[in-house]
Amino acid sequence: MEKIRCAWCGKDELYQKYHDEEWGKPVYDDETIFEFLVLESFQAGLSWITILRKRENFRKAFDDFDYKKIAQYPDEKVEELMQDAGIIRNRLKIMATISNAQKFMEVQREFGSFSQYIWGFVGGKPIINLPKTLKEVPATTEISDQLAKDLKKRGFKFLGSTVVYAHMQATGMVDDHVIDCWVK
Template sequence: MSTKIRCAWCEKDDLYRDYHDNEWGNPVYDDDKLFEFLVLETFQAGLSWYTILKKRDNFRKAFDQFDYRKVAQYKDKEIETLMQDAGIIRNGLKIKATISNAVAFVKVQEEFGSFSKYIWEFTGGKPIENNIKKMSDVPATTPLSDEISKDLKKRGFKFVGSTVIYAHMQATGMVNDHVEDCWKRN
């Protein structure tokens, strides 16, 4: 039996290993999936990604399968329902930010044709290949994540600081931060 070498951060348990092996760092060009990761990264701010992954299915149910068209229409009734949902992170600011981000997401789609086209324009449409030797080499932010964060904020997005955006870039494969000996590197 061969043992796969993985990025050290994912060796906590099978949930993390499965996420690493099947999602993290895979280029995502689908608007629905990009919105899902934006929601999850928004809620992750200040918390561990593991906490968010464990609650991912609950978030999916609570936010209409991450349907940004529906989320953009949420009003006080839906906010109140979300604030009572023990299955998600009940942070009013993050809930309201998710709704306003859905509205901004639709506006970006209208302007660029898709959110994917907009966000991937920052990398020329393909992943940035970083040469990560060990996990301590992975940055929390980069000048590019600073630039994207600033542009998103200008467009009305909230909870999209540079650290959140860099994590989003990693999750959606805009950057390849798998360590060099990780089986997913290439």
């Protein structure tokens, strides 16, 4: 018998693997949280499957998502990334990733970890929603609005409320698996 999954992942094996093994599972380590911030910011305006298919290229291009290295990228690295056909070659998003890495470390210094900061918006534990269908899953919430606003105030870019809500889902701050999904 085939597993019942959230409909958004369809029949694509990569999407199903991501859905089954990552989406909605709580992430508390700063390294993985930063990886998803990078991927989500590049996803803005594109489909998530496009980003998933390029994930390993992003990992290689952005030094395994090492925010300490990324924060120090010189102009030459930006030009190198602009020539990398394996990633999304958007100068503004590349520049934002470098800036966001710097801001990420500022938040770490202030809160002890980025995880401590971001999870504070949901009281340190996942919000478990029980949607019957995907139509019941919002694109944004009051919390994603607040978090996006706070990130913007701190100088982060390409992290509006919709992207932030997708990040919250990806890192398990919110569990939006539909009620009949096998992962529930």
